[in-house]
Amino acid sequence: MKTISIVIPVYNEQENLVVLHERLAQAFDGVRDRSFEVVLVDDHSGDRTPDILCALAAKDPRVHWVRLSRNSGSHTACTAGLDHATGDAVVIMAADLQDPPELIPTLLARHAEGCQVVWAVREQREGESWFTKTASEIFYWLMNRLTNLNLPPMGADVLLADRRVVEAFRRMPERNLSLFAAISWLGFRQASVSYVKQSRHAGQSKWTIRRKIVLAIDSFVGFSYLPLRAMCYIGILAAAVGVLWAACILVLKLMGVTQQVGYASIMITLLILGGLQMLMLGILGEYLWRALEESRRRPRYFVESASVEETTSQSLPPRG
Helix, strand or coil, X not given: CEEXXXXXXXXXXXXXXXXXXXXXXXXXXXXXXXXXXXXXXECCCCCCHHHHHHHHHHHCXXXXXXXXXXXXXXXXXXXXXXXXXXXXXXXXXXXXXXXXXXXXXXXXXXXXXXXXXXXXXXXXXXXXXXXXXXXXXXXXXXXXXXXXXXXXCCXXXXXXXXXXXXXXXXXXXXXXXXXXXXXXXXXXCEEEEEEEECCCCCCCCCCCHHHHHHHHHHHHHHXXXXXHHXXXXXXXXXXXXXXXXXXHHHHHHXXXXXXXXCHHHHHHHHHHXXXXXXXXHHHHHHHHHHHHHHHHCCCCCCEEEEXXXXXXXXXXXXXX
């Protein structure tokens, strides 16, 4: 009998964990030809989450937990979960119950058809503002057009990955990496199912504006060189405009036409060019900083404690 691992990152979700476990157990009961394990990765929570995880693991032998030594973000927590999952396929989902556990049988059905990656695509999003929905749609539109990825246009927060996909992902040692973007980049046979993303059961979302911006930057920098090329195009355009403007002034001067350039015009030009230069330096800095991070070869995370050992594979490169 094949085993399915459910990897769930957890950060200050004490109000959701018991209900999450109950709904997961009900979803498992509807699948008779699979066994399950649940790997809950505590991203160094500060509430009662660790105690609840220990209680759930003591109550249900299918539940395992891993606690990271510091808060590292949900994508790093998912990576730790993949390193500790032992299933023939892995489902990644959130702990806030916005992504219903009842999706699991549907994902497994597509996996049984031969799909190695199954995305759960958000058809609707309950309880989310117009701004959040629009920003998400713009992000995925840009990712699909400015990178070599093929992400679901409406976005996805749940996926199933076959063991081959998981092992391939584990061979990617990058530290600042968007998990879902990386899995999309890997290829394999991919499919999707639609679902309605529900409102949070309890608590507040940990995805702040800052975290979303960081994820967007990691996604673009990790899978696109377009920002660097755009810098060249902007530089060429600015230089061309400067040459044309200088030619116009020279022609007017030779024709005896007085051309007065006001202080405001000069300041506007300086501010625009200065802003573009700072933006270009910032883009270069993002790429250089990531190169520095990779050269240090620091592990992506450290485990403070765990109820399950990390899986190993002879095909994996040693961790730096």
